[in-house]
Amino acid sequence: MPNRALTRFCLVRHGETDWNAERRLQGQLDIPLNAQGQHQARQLADTVAAAGHRFDALYSSPLSRAYDTAVPLAHAVGLGVTTLPTLMERHFGAMQGARLDDAAQTHPQAWAAYAERSLHHDLYGGESIQAFADRIHAAVNQLARQHCGQRILLVAHGGVLDMIYRLASGQPLQGQRMIVVPNASLNWLSHDGQGWQVDLWADTRHLGETALDEI
Numbered sequence: 594m595p596n597r598a599l600t601r602f603c604l605v606r607h608g609e610t611d612w613n614a615e616r617r618l619q620g621q622l623d624i625p626l627n628a629q630g631q632h633q634a635r636q637l638a639d640t641v642a643a644a645g646h647r648f649d650a651l652y653s654s655p656l657s658r659a660y661d662t663a664v665p666l667a668h669a670v671g672l673g674v675t676t677l678p679t680l681m682e683r684h685f686g687a688m689q690g691a692r693l694d695d696a697a698q699t700h701p702q703a704w705a706a707y708a709e710r711s712l713h714h715d716l717y718g719g720e721s722i723q724a725f726a727d728r729i730h731a732a733v734n735q736l737a738r739q740h741c742g743q744r745i746l747l748v749a750h751g752g753v754l755d756m757i758y759r760l761a762s763g764q765p766l767q768g769q770r771m772i773v774v775p776n777a778s779l780n781w782l783s784h785d786g787q788g789w790q791v792d793l794w795a796d797t798r799h800l801g802e803t804a805l806d807e808i
Contacts, residue, residue, distance in 0.1 A: 598742030633777035638665035640799035649743035682750035686719025761789035
């Protein structure tokens, strides 16, 4: 059997924002990095440069919290940043901006659908889990075909990385998240032309502190 070209992906979740710290759903609202998030972005870039990682392309969500995490990485690896709207976070409809600690009271109907992981509920004007998964899976599968045998650096959001993890691991969409996706973490996957594999997940050794992992 001929060897299949292995495509490596390094997935990065953006650095911390104030809304991460406040446990608010950001969705597609353009919330900037806070001072901690900016520091994490620099730590990421320093780590990637020190490790001598080489990449063939760098993609980012266009939302500023992801893009501003990607820019220092771009300088570290000598690449430009290509923004892809298909890598944006899920649109949470009426839930965008809601604090998870009190959303059951402030948005009871949307919260019920969110908590139950209803696959086809759009949270009143947002994006359903199924539509979100279809968008993200199509995007990364296209990148795997486009960059067969290469190494790709991709900066996005917690929900995006969760959907890619589910694709690689076979975890169903209905289940609650089984893994953490810390801010500014490094997450490695590979694609052999037929399927995905998780190689290393939630690496935050470069940060030197606990990163937020829930929002």
